[in-house]
Amino acid sequence: MRFGKTPLFHQIARLFDIGKSRTRDQRKQGDPSHARHLGLISGLLLVAPAAIAQPITAEDFLSFDADQARLGQLLFYDKILSGNRNIACGTCHHHDLGSADGLSLGIGEGGSGLGPKRTAGDGSTRIRKRIPRNAPALWNLGHRDIRVMFHDGRLMPSDLYGNGYDSPADEWLPQGLTSLLAAQALFPMTSQFEMAGNPSENEVAGAVHDRIDKAWPILAKRVRTIADYGAMFVSAFDHIDRSEDVTIVDIGNALAAFIGTEWANFDSPYDAFLTEGTPLPADAERGRQLFFGDAGCVRCHNGPLFTDQEFHAMALPAFGPGRTRAWDPAPRDVGRMGATDDLEDAYRFRTPGLRNVALTAPYGHNGAYDNLLDMVRHMADPLGARARWTRDKARLPDVPWLSEIDFIIQSDRLEMERQASFVDAEPVPLTDIEIDDIVAFLHSLTGKTARQRPLGRPETVPSGLPVD
Known part of the structure; x- marks a missing residue:
């Protein structure tokens, strides 16, 4: 690798100059921590x-289609993708909350409201447990360097199952997902406490209970039978000629187009x-x-x-x-x-x-x-x-x-x-x-335009369900 007189070069050089002067001064004063400083620089x-x-730069990101991103924006905030039609991706990854939910452990399916004001529901539909992990932010997930998803890395590119990914769905993850981000977008829909609900409550959760991939066709049918969604998919995807062709893969790819472009910020x-x-x-x-x-x-x-x-x-x-x-x-x-x-x-x-x-x-x-x-x-x-x-x-x-x-x-x-x-x-x-x-x-790592996203939160969605 060649280094010219660039800000990056100056930064690295400055780091080493600082290290030299500090360790020299520490050595003169008999400070043993100079060895630690040298060790860190060596590291x-x-x-x-x-x-x-x-x-x-913009070239460091995957290329996504703008029409697919606009479609993904609506799907991201549409509760149609949850088992009981009461929570959306955007509920836990909201524009007003930096693409997360502002909670240590979220309140998922069965709750109501947004962020720190979200309540846990009541009666038979109240939540049974908190979401086990913190909702991760979505910044720059469309970057080409991203190679692992989730806190435990349970989703990553792989040829193990012949579908391009090592994931919780194993061999049942469908073919055709165009990015790691698209694959990731499918899993909250199948999580009981995030979006699916309890097996006795709806057909989506019941299908997940049988096998994870059984729920995705149900959700895809929900979406494509809404006339506005069907027309948008036909317009945004070259391989879709009629609404009946829409599958969960297309939904995942649209969600990825939105997430990958909406939260790119540098x-x-x-x-x-x-x-x-x-x-x-x-x-x-x-x-x-x-x-x-x-x-x-x-x-x-x-x-x-x-x-x-x-x-x-x-x-x-x-x-x-x-x-x-x-x-x-x-x-x-x-x-x-x-x-x-x-x-x-x-x-x-x-x-x-x-x-x-x-x-x-x-x-x-x-x-x-x-x-x-x-x-x-x-x-x-x-x-x-x-x-x-x-x-x-x-x-x-x-x-x-x-x-x-x-x-x-x-x-x-x-x-x-x-x-x-x-x-x-x-x-x-x-x-x-x-x-x-x-x-x-x-x-200083906060983008100047971080709070001004290209598409933002939609006021309404084609299902007619309320938007958080």
């Missing part, structure tokens, strides 16, 4: 320079720093130097999306129902191990990307922290922060019939010891000022 050599700090102050050399504010600049230097954040949060897309155990406090396995009903979440059944993957979760991270609280796979400051503190000292964590740091709307079990896993001493024994990071001593500076840098 950066193991990360390809282009992965350390790299601007994004005009942050940090991008201006990379491409034009525009200085960051002083505190953000100090935070940037820490992020790429002493704090070591770059070891996992690298590349254009600030994620290595790998899996790490960071000892986040445990609560909620957990994403349990059929043979392991304890309310715990074993992370990547739940997808691989490999003990080496226990309690490891995918590194989240950090672009627009300031807009997507709470943080962590279960939303354990409701602000960036506390999340950075945890990353700097996982076990110490875990010990100090208090329940008020989570955003959990009051659900009286679940309150007794929300934190029951914490009473399992042996499980708590197991989780604490799986940690992939050593503590990094940071002062309060340094943590504030890192948070300032993370705020």
Whole structure:
């Protein structure tokens, strides 16, 4: 790789100049931490320079059709895709909430309202449990580098089943999905507590209970028999000549076109720093130097999306129902191990990307922290922060019939010891000022137009169902 006199070159050079001066001064003062600083800089050599700090351009994204994206926008906010017609993709990934839901653990099918004001329902339709994991934000999921989906990575490209993906649907995932994002869009529809509902309540949930792929034709028929949707599919897809041809694959591809274009965003102050050399504010600049230097954040949060897309155990406090396995009903979440059944993957979760991270609280796979400051503190000292964590740091709307079990896993001493024994990071001593500076840098990753999306939330949808 050739390096010219570009902002990227200057940034890397500046990092090493800072390292030289700081370690020289530390050595003169007899400060042993100079060795740690040198070690971190040496560690950066193991990360390809282009992965350390790299601007994004429009060419880095998958190409999506604009008509399909407009169709996907309507489907994204249409509750027709849920079993009981009472929740949409946009309910938990809303424009007003930075493409997420503002909750630690969401209230899915059976609830009502939006975000922190969402309630858990009542009577026979009230929720039976919270969503086990935090709703991930959707920023830049159309980037060509994306190679894994979900907190545990249970969806990724693969030839294992002959359909292009290793997914929870195994060989039953249909052919023809044009992107990883399109494949991902199909699974919330089949999740009992997210969108499908309980097996006794509707034909979609009943079909999922038989086999996951049995529900998708039901949902596709619902959509294509709405005249406006049928006409839009014929217009947007060359291979569709009549509404009867619409399948769940086309729906998934339309949703991907919307998600992949709607939340593409790369005009942050940090991008201006990379491409034009525009200085960051002083505190953000100090935070940037820490992020790429002493704090070591770059070891996992690298590349254009600030994620290595790998899996790490960071000892986040445990609560909620957990994403349990059929043979392991304890309310715990074993992370990547739940997808691989490999003990080496226990309690490891995918590194989240950090672009627009300031807009997507709470943080962590279960939303354990409701602000960036506390999340950075945890990353700097996982076990110490875990010990100090208090329940008020989570955003959990009051659900009286679940309150007794929300934190029951914490009473399992042996499980708590197991989780604490799986940690992939050593503590990094940071002062309060340094943590504030890192948070300032993370705020510099917020796009100037992040709150001004191309299509936004539609006022109405073709099904006539209410829009959240």
